[in-house]
Amino acid sequence: MNDPSKLERSRIVHLLQADQSPGSVLVKGWVRTKRDAKGFSFIEINDGSCLANIQVVADETLSNYATIRKMTTGSALSLSGRMVPSRGQGQRWEIKAESVTLVGHAPEAYPLQKKRHSDEFLRTIAHLRPRTNKYGAAFRIRSQLALAIHRFFQDRGFHYIHTPILTASDCEGAGEMFRVTTLAPGDAAVANDFFGVNAYLTVSGQLEAEMLALALGDVYTFGPTFRAENSNTRRHAAEFWMVEPEMAFCDLAQDMVLAEALLQHLAGHVMDHCAADLSLFARFVDKELMHRLAALVEKPFFRVPYADAIAILERSARPFEHPVAHGNDLQAEHERYLVEHHFKGPVIVYDFPKEIKPFYMRMNDDGCTVASMDVLVAGIGEIIGGSQREERYDMLRRRIESIPLAPENYWWYMESRQYGSVPHSGFGLGFERLVMMVTGITNIRDVIPFPRTPKNIAF
């Protein structure tokens, strides 16, 4: 009856939720901690299915108890036994071990200890840090957020599309690009290169997504994006994931409605589906987390035109380091004032001056602003940037000729405005910044398993 070979492996997340004991169970996972007494040991096993460990009681009647005594933190093991109500405080169930097999030994040099490690140290062992409570929780939440993104869009009839990762086009204003080449070192002849032209890793799928929106109606991308900026901040990575919806027959106001609904859906989804993991962040990382998430889900976002935002900043009489003036872009300190002091909640700033925004954004009737919007949230700043796209061929032509890009590379983009062009809009959501917002983690390097930043690609 207790032959381990006849049992299906149980996940700890399911065992801990049980209302009654399933009897004999088989569990496989890693030792998080072990406490020895005379004649028996408490072993806490984690299998990654949830934050919590399950407690195992192994005593000296086991034939290999001497080996079990020597098992160290980090070791992988397979064990079977009866799940019984725990005699001790602190957990409802425990497993009375009847068989314990060491699957993979972890020598005493195992770097993860039963105490809190600094984030800086854990970044130096990125291959092991998912085995900690905090990073395990972060990556489970990341997974749930990805699911929630697909669910949000699919429920609204959006089509998931894939845009190229290798590209020859520059999405203006999106930053420096990584060059991709098969040329031998020293060979400068682009004609000999794989594509015969300069190729890059994409900085945005937007231009291609527009083409799909003009065929499939409502579409979204969700994939990796690359920026070769020498940015050394807690909010920037060279490789990050971005969500980019694009909607035909959609204006800026509807774009903003969707951006707000998306963020509210995502925060709500995580509150509903990741309560245990979230509680770790609420306890140890950000005491205000649950309040902030609840407010984000419940309260409408503030909306303010750029010109009004400038007026608010001027009236504040704050000694800003960067001057506040109509025509200047909003600096981090300005965004923080708006979000954290003036509005005290998420803010959508829209209708920016055309000079500080890319060519593809739609010119407003005033002739000096474009139909653009940034969603700003506390602690992160810009989490979403979007716009209504310029759908009028002549207007777009004029914008593209006024910038240093080569218009001939955009012939296909221009042509979409000659055949059945329609008003359309979209935005980009930084996925890592979303994970930061939802967990309270303050460094982007800690919300992606293997972060890429300048001089950092070891793992």
Added chain:
RNA sequence: UCCCUGAUAGCUCAAUCGGCAGAGCGGGUGGCUGUUAACCACUAGGUUGUAGGUUCAAGUCCUACUCAGGGAGCCA
């Protein structure tokens, strides 16, 4: 890329005015019949980031470099 701060045991940190380099945790050994970051005793563990310089004497002061953190810029 710029500004500020930092680098001491495996980890987190201390070391007063420039004067013998220490603690907690972790590791090892032993003990403990229900633990919860278990507990108790003992024990090993160091080229003080790198290279120079000042000094009788440098973890400590000076210079350069490397790396890291925070802030700024760029952006998502």
